[in-house]
Structures are given as structure tokens and as C-alpha cells.
Amino acid sequence: MAKYQAPKGVSEYFPPRSNDFEHVMRALMNPALAAGYEPIELPVFEDTELFTRGVGESTDVVSKEMYTFEDRGGRSITLRPEGTAGVMRAVIEHNLDRGQLPVKVFYKGPFFRAERPQAGRYRQFYQFGIEAIGVNDPYLDAEVIAIGYSGYKALGLTNFSLHITSLGDRESREKHRTSLVSFIDRLSLDDETRARAAKNPLRLFDDKRPEIQKLMTDAPLLLDFLNDASRKNFEEVQSALTSIGIPFEINARMVRGLDYYTGTTFEFVHHGLGAQSGIGGGGRYDGLMETLGGQNLSGVGFALGIDRILLALDVEKVSVSKNSYTDLYVIALGDEARKNSFALVQKLRSAGFVVEQSFGERGLKGAMKAADKSGARFSVVIGDTEISSGSVELKNMATGEAVSVTLSALATTLAEKSK
Numbered sequence: 001m002a003k004y005q006a007p008k009g010v011s012e013y014f015p016p017r018s019n020d021f022e023h024v025m026r027a028l029m030n031p032a033l034a035a036g037y038e039p040i041e042l043p044v045f046e047d048t049e050l051f052t053r054g055v056g057e058s059t060d061v062v063s064k065e066m067y068t069f070e071d072r073g074g075r076s077i078t079l080r081p082e083g084t085a086g087v088m089r090a091v092i093e094h095n096l097d098r099g100q101l102p103v104k105v106f107y108k109g110p111f112f113r114a115e116r117p118q119a120g121r122y123r124q125f126y127q128f129g130i131e132a133i134g135v136n137d138p139y140l141d142a143e144v145i146a147i148g149y150s151g152y153k154a155l156g157l158t159n160f161s162l163h164i165t166s167l168g169d170r171e172s173r174e175k176h177r178t179s180l181v182s183f184i185d186r187l188s189l190d191d192e193t194r195a196r197a198a199k200n201p202l203r204l205f206d207d208k209r210p211e212i213q214k215l216m217t218d219a220p221l222l223l224d225f226l227n228d229a230s231r232k233n234f235e236e237v238q239s240a241l242t243s244i245g246i247p248f249e250i251n252a253r254m255v256r257g258l259d260y261y262t263g264t265t266f267e268f269v270h271h272g273l274g275a276q277s278g279i280g281g282g283g284r285y286d287g288l289m290e291t292l293g294g295q296n297l298s299g300v301g302f303a304l305g306i307d308r309i310l311l312a313l314d315v316e317k318v319s320v321s322k323n324s325y326t327d328l329y330v331i332a333l334g335d336e337a338r339k340n341s342f343a344l345v346q347k348l349r350s351a352g353f354v355v356e357q358s359f360g361e362r363g364l365k366g367a368m369k370a371a372d373k374s375g376a377r378f379s380v381v382i383g384d385t386e387i388s389s390g391s392v393e394l395k396n397m398a399t400g401e402a403v404s405v406t407l408s409a410l411a412t413t414l415a416e417k418s419k
């Protein structure tokens with residue numbers, strides 16, 4: 001056993017799997033770029049209060065799962081458990097909401113939740129997320145959902161569903177809350193559950209315990225309390241999705257794990273992942289900016305779980321194409337050849353080829369093995385003879401076939417053969 005090991009429950013990616021990780025990130029990013037979203041890079045730690053206020057104290061994320069510590073200046077700092085609160089903080093702090101609206105940004109990176117580790121649930125995990133801030137328009141909700149959906153599709157995932165619901169506007173939520181609270185008051189609950197329900201009664205819908213699920217069977221559903229404006233808004237989101245061929249299921253009992261949501265909420269659920277089936281989720285959060293001290297503007301966004309998407313691709317046996325490939329592997333034998341080929345490799349790389357070279361004095365056999373392992377499409381061996389003759393044998397690694405090429409024509413020949 002290695003002397004040092006990664007902390008419990010973190011996900012790590014190293015070659016070759018890390019190539020798949022990059023590929024997934026890129027595939028998810030493309031639809032966001034195509035829709036005009038721009039990158040935002042934010043700190044992985046923030047003042048703790050940003051999350052307690054922004055994400056909400058009734059959530060597991062805030063009450064049980066935050067990595068919180070005091071920094072050297074005595075400030076309470078938390079490793080970000082999610083990205084939306086940080087984006088909103090940055091938008092307010094840097095006045096991004098005073099320009100063109102909606103502000104459309106995407107982010108990716110590690111997030112931290114002290115959850116009980118299991119397959120698909122990690123303490124450090126990776127998300128790709130987007131946020132569109134400042135405009136309340138059902139078509140924007142649908143655009144956000146479509147961007148996530150397109151990413152999964154581009155990766156080749158098929159065995160997943162989109163669940164959507166609506167939390168309506170404030171009036172609808174308040175009416176429903178009154179009815180739900182009086183329903184919950186009549187249930188026999190332990191003190192802890194009751195305290196949780198007092199902070200956010202919707203939490204009881206996503207309580208995993210079967211006895212609570214049973215008690216909640218007849219609980220009033222928010223969808224039945226939507227007023228006309230909220231219902232119309234939700235219908236518009238649905239017809240926008242239908243118009244671009246995105247299938248969805250309405251799931252009236254779905255409750256997201258964060259408290260800032262209003263209006264449309266959604267989750268992408270994969271059918272092959274067991275308990276940790278959520279591969280992405282999001283929704284509208286119209287009060288968040290004001291809660292965090294900004295103006296009263298709306299927002300909508302999602303975050304997709306990279307780790308779970310990778311697992312889903314495995315389950316669906318979708319092979320993720322290796323995105324780092326090598327055109328040419330150069331093996332130099334002898335001092336003079338090493339000197340010459342080092343410069344040649346540099347030149348070929350500047351010309352746009354992916355070129356690897358052998359290092360260490362390991363002899364021809366060892367170097368050929370390395371060339372093989374690299375997955376390079378071609379290889380050349382450069383020794384004293386090749387330097388003096390000015391030509392090399394360009395070997396096709398798949399077929400074993402070799403052609404003689406002058407060193408000066410290597411780039412053009414490689415280009416021709418790569419067509």
C-alpha cells in the first residue's frame with residue numbers, strides 16, 4: 001500500500017481515464033459556447049455566510065456537508081459545495097448585472113460536500129455549470145435545459161430522462177406552503193424532522209426514509225397551487241422543449257437539494273446508476289440575488305455532474321474517443337541524432353502535429369515499445385545513418401508498412417497521410 005493516499009471519498013482522474021474526463025468537459029462546454037455563454041473562473045472557497053444565506057440552512061448541503069474552517073485571519077471559510085451562490089456573489093460584486101442582460105456564464109471545476117462516499121457520490125467531485133442571470137423568460141429556462149440535454153446527447157448518452165416541475169411564483173408558493181404546513185402539522189414526526197420542515201416544508205418530499213415517504217403520499221403538491229401566471233409560464237417552458245424535440249416527464253414530487261429555487265426546476269436522471277442517479281440538475285432562482293444583497297433580478301442555470309456522467313458512459317458502454325492522440329513518435333539513437341531530432345520534433349509540433357519523442361538511453365527495442373504504447377500513428381527512427389543520408393523510414397504503426405521520406409519532406413508527407 002502506498003504510504004500516502006488521497007483523502008477518503010475524493011474522485012481523481014489520471015491517464016488514460018483523464019482523457020475521457022477532458023472529452024466530457026469539452027462536449028458539455030460546446031453547446032454552452034454555441035449559445036453565447038462565457039467562462040467565469042471563481043475561487044473554490046468563499047465566506048461561509050454566502051452559502052448559509054444563499055443555499056439555505058434547511059438543506060443537507062449547508063447543515064451537514066460543508067467543509068468549513070477558520071482561516072489564519074479568523075474568518076469562517078467554506079470550500080464551495082456548489083457554484084450558483086459564488087457566481088451570484090461575483091455578478092453583484094463586479095456589477096456584471098449593470099450591463100447587457102442576461103449575464104450568461106459557464107464554469108467547471110471541483111466542488112466539495114462531506115457526504116458519505118459511495119459509487120457516484122464523492123467529497124470532491126466535478127461539475128460543469130451555466131447560469132443566465134437577469135431575465136425572466138420561459139424560453140431562457142428552455143434554452144438552459146436544452147444546453148444540458150445537447151451535451152449528454154453529443155456524448156452519446158441515451159438511457160436518461162429529464163424530470164421537470166415548477167415551484168411557481170411567490171404567491172403560488174405561499175398558498176401551497178400554508179396548505180402543506182397544516183398537512184405536516186397533523187403528521188406524527190420526530191423533533192428533528194419537524195424542525196427541518198419548519199425551515200422548509202418541501203424538504204419532507206425528498207426525505208429518503210420510507211416511513212416519511214408514506215406519510216407524504218397525500219401531501220398537497222405545489223403544481224396544484226400554481227396561479228394562472230405561473231401555470232402559463234410552466235406551460236410555455238414545456239411547449240418550448242417540445243418544439244425542439246426534448247422529451248420530459250413532469251415530476252410534481254421532485255424537490256431539489258438547495259433552497260434558492262423558484263419557478264422551473266429540473267433534473268436529468270440516468271437509469272443505470274442506482275441510487276446516485278442524478279447526472280445534472282438546476283432551475284430558476286429568482287430571489288437569490290436580492291438575498292445576497294444585490295438587485296431583485298432573476299436567474300436560471302444548471303450543474304452537471306462530471307463524475308456521474310463518466311459512470312453513465314461506462315454503464316451505457318459508450319466509448320469516449322481518446323482526445324489526445326499522437327501523430328508521430330520519434331526515436332533518436334546516439335548523441336548526434338538526439339541533437340538533430342530534438343530540433344526536428346520542435347519544428348513538427350509548431351507545424352501542428354502531435355509529436356512525442358523517446359527519452360533516456362533505452363535502446364531501439366525499449367523505444368519501439370514506448371512508441372507502440374503511445375498509440376502514435378507513425379514512428380521514425382533517427383540514427384547516425386539517417387542524419388547523414390537525410391532520409392528516414394516513416395512507419396505506419398497499425399500496418400507495419402514503411403516508406404522512405406527525406407527529413408525535409410517529413411511534415412508534408414505526414415500531412416498527406418493524415419488526410
Ligand code: HAM
Nearest residue numbers: 082084121122125278279280281282283301302303305
Ligand atoms: P445539485 O443538484 O446539487 O445542483 O448538483 C448538480 C449535480 O452535481 C448533481 O446532479 C450530481 O450529478 C452532481 N453532484 C452533486 N453532489 C455530488 C457528489 N457528492 N458526488 C458526485 N456528484 C455530485 C447544484 O449544485 C446547483 N448549483 C445547480 C444549479 C445551477 N442550479 C441553478 N444553477
